Amino acid sequence: MDNGSTGRDSTQHRVPHEDLRDLLRDFEAMREVKLIENADPHLEISALAETLTMRFPGEEPALLFDKIKGYPPGFRILSGASNSFRRLAHIYGLPTPEKKIDIVKSFKARTGKGPETIPPNILPTGPIFENILRDDEVDIFKFPIPFVHEHDGGRYIGTEDLVVMRDPDSDWVNVGTYRIIAHSKNEVGVWISPGKHGRLIREKYFAKGKPCPVLISCGQDPILFLCSNAELPHGMSEFDYAGGQRGRPVNVVLSELHKLPMPAGAEIVLEGEMYGDELRTEGPFGEFMGYYASDASKQPVIKIRRIYHRNNPILTLAIPSRPPSNFTVARAVVKAAMIWDEIEKAGLPGVQGVWNHEAGAGRLFNVISIKQMYAGHAKQAGMLAANCRSGVYAGRWVVVVDEDIDPSNIHDVIWAMSTRCDPAESIEIVHKLWSTPLDPILRGPPYQSNRAVVDACRPWGWKDEFPRVAESSPELKDHVMQKWAHLFRSGGAG
Numbered sequence: 455m456d457n458g459s460t461g462r463d464s465t466q467h468r469v470p471h472e473d474l475r476d477l478l479r480d481f482e483a484m485r486e487v488k489l490i491e492n493a494d495p496h497l498e499i500s501a502l503a504e505t506l507t508m509r510f511p512g513e514e515p516a517l518l519f520d521k522i523k524g525y526p527p528g529f530r531i532l533s534g535a536s537n538s539f540r541r542l543a544h545i546y547g548l549p550t551p552e553k554k555i556d557i558v559k560s561f562k563a564r565t566g567k568g569p570e571t572i573p574p575n576i577l578p579t580g581p582i583f584e585n586i587l588r589d590d591e592v593d594i595f596k597f598p599i600p601f602v603h604e605h606d607g608g609r610y611i612g613t614e615d616l617v618v619m620r621d622p623d624s625d626w627v628n629v630g631t632y633r634i635i636a637h638s639k640n641e642v643g644v645w646i647s648p649g650k651h652g653r654l655i656r657e658k659y660f661a662k663g664k665p666c667p668v669l670i671s672c673g674q675d676p677i678l679f680l681c682s683n684a685e686l687p688h689g690m691s692e693f694d695y696a697g698g699q700r701g702r703p704v705n706v707v708l709s710e711l712h713k714l715p716m717p718a719g720a721e722i723v724l725e726g727e728m729y730g731d732e733l734r735t736e737g738p739f740g741e742f743m744g745y746y747a748s749d750a751s752k753q754p755v756i757k758i759r760r761i762y763h764r765n766n767p768i769l770t771l772a773i774p775s776r777p778p779s780n781f782t783v784a785r786a787v788v789k790a791a792m793i794w795d796e797i798e799k800a801g802l803p804g805v806q807g808v809w810n811h812e813a814g815a816g817r818l819f820n821v822i823s824i825k826q827m828y829a830g831h832a833k834q835a836g837m838l839a840a841n842c843r844s845g846v847y848a849g850r851w852v853v854v855v856d857e858d859i860d861p862s863n864i865h866d867v868i869w870a871m872s873t874r875c876d877p878a879e880s881i882e883i884v885h886k887l888w889s890t891p892l893d894p895i896l897r898g899p900p901y902q903s904n905r906a907v908v909d910a911c912r913p914w915g916w917k918d919e920f921p922r923v924a925e926s927s928p929e930l931k932d933h934v935m936q937k938w939a940h941l942f943r944s945g946g947a948g
């Protein structure tokens with residue numbers, strides 16, 4: 455049993471579920487998913503999901519929408535699959551955390567145990583081939599494509615998606631999560647931020663005057679979505695990385711036209727080609743930093759020639775919005791564990807914890823806790839975290855704190871910043887790092903942003919004489935917590 459909720463054997467595999475359907479059965483057993491009927495895909499579904507997230511961040515149920523207005527029963531939308539600490543732990547086969555930082559620690563502790571990557575297993579067929587629509591049969595409006603926010607420029611079929619492309623110069627298959635707008639029954643558009651792997655790959659095809667073959671999975675196991683939007687090194691396939699996370703290969707099947715791999719248990723996959731010389735208006739789209747920072751722009755059109763889908767397909771929905779949003783929990787945890795891993799691999803000792811705060815959309819406010827060991831240690835930690843692959847894109851603040859500060863506890867962090875940091879001496883500005891048109895503080899290209907690296911540790915030179923903290927000892931706290939246990943009931947990873 456995994457986390458006490460399924461009949462499958464989790465001793466054999468890190469991650470016992472095979473696809474989204476397995477996972478939904480687990481979530482039902484865990485009472486972590488709610489069925490909602492008769493909602494409208496035009497604004498209502500996203501507004502409900504967003505409002506619940508804002509009300510119970512990190513603790514709201516996943517929402518499975520069925521009997522969606524205007525669509526046959528069975529054509530469903532799933533929102534926020536990975537957006538609770540319990541569900542996220544279950545998806546990764548990790549223990550349910552008591553405190554937020556626990557899941558970062560258990561995720562990080564897994565690194566190095568077993569191979570980092572395992573290539574996918576290619577099957578002759580799979581459930582995704584239950585229905586295949588070819589050429590003239592293609593109509594993406596068969597699915598309940600949501601209109602997410604009032605000021606968006608259209609309906610987005612791809613939000614919690616996988617966009618699969620093959621590098622034309624090697625056999626590297628890249629998978630990224632990029633938003634996909636529905637233009638017509640057989641045309642969609644994609645927005646990819648400058649510098650992302652998917653953009654570099656498509657530019658190679660366009661430079662040769664060729665269209666770029668592409669698959670878009672619009673519903674799938676959330677572990678694949680989480681790997682797809684993780685900032686992995688250039689040349690590493692997210693399918694291989696997901697295999698490493700699962701502890702066994704991802705099962706894939708090859709598409710009819712371009713022999714690109716798609717998850718055998720995916721829900722809805724579109725296949726076609728992206729054209730560099732055929733552009734159409736894309737956006738605006740409310741984005742993850744909480745703004746409409748970039749206007750509508752002309753972006754390449756993707757012509758869809760195949761739709762593969764399961765019976766009663768499930769479209770997965772991520773709602774970028776004023777944070778915290780319905781994917782921030784996973785973003786905060788995964789990014790924190792990856793930054794921790796990277797800065798350690800760069801040689802930094804003494805890291806106690808990392809957190810990417812939810813209100814910073816899991817990117818803009820990163821906290822590193824260290825046990826200071828030498829002069830300059832804190833600054834080194836901050837500089838590495840600001841510049842490593844997992845932390846460099848679209849950052850703003852990196853705060854380094856001592857080991858007695860829980861980086862995931864914002865009260866702890868603000869206390870450290872307020873009492874151990876001298877703004878005149880302890881803040882380093884790093885200029886012009888990799889950012890994005892989605893950053894509201896940037897008014898135009900080049901999209902580079904400045905970062906503050908805040909040393910909120912006790913000053914190295916006299917840290918041992920720094921005033922004593924005024925609080926009860928851990929032993930005394932334990933004593934009263936045991937004596938009056940009923941007052942201390944845990945509310946989960948709060």
Ligand SMILES: Cc1cc2nc3c(=O)[nH]c(=O)nc-3n(C[C@H](O)[C@H](O)[C@H](O)COP(=O)(O)O)c2cc1C
Nearest residue numbers: 630631632633645646647650651652683684685772
């Ligand atoms: C819900 C969600 C939506 C995203 N949408 C986009 C997008 O529209 N365009 C983009 O460039 N990146 C987007 N990202 C970020 C990328 O998925 C992420 O940076 C990923 O590492 C890109 O893959 P790549 O490095 O292989 O290009 C999104 C991330 C999430 C979690």
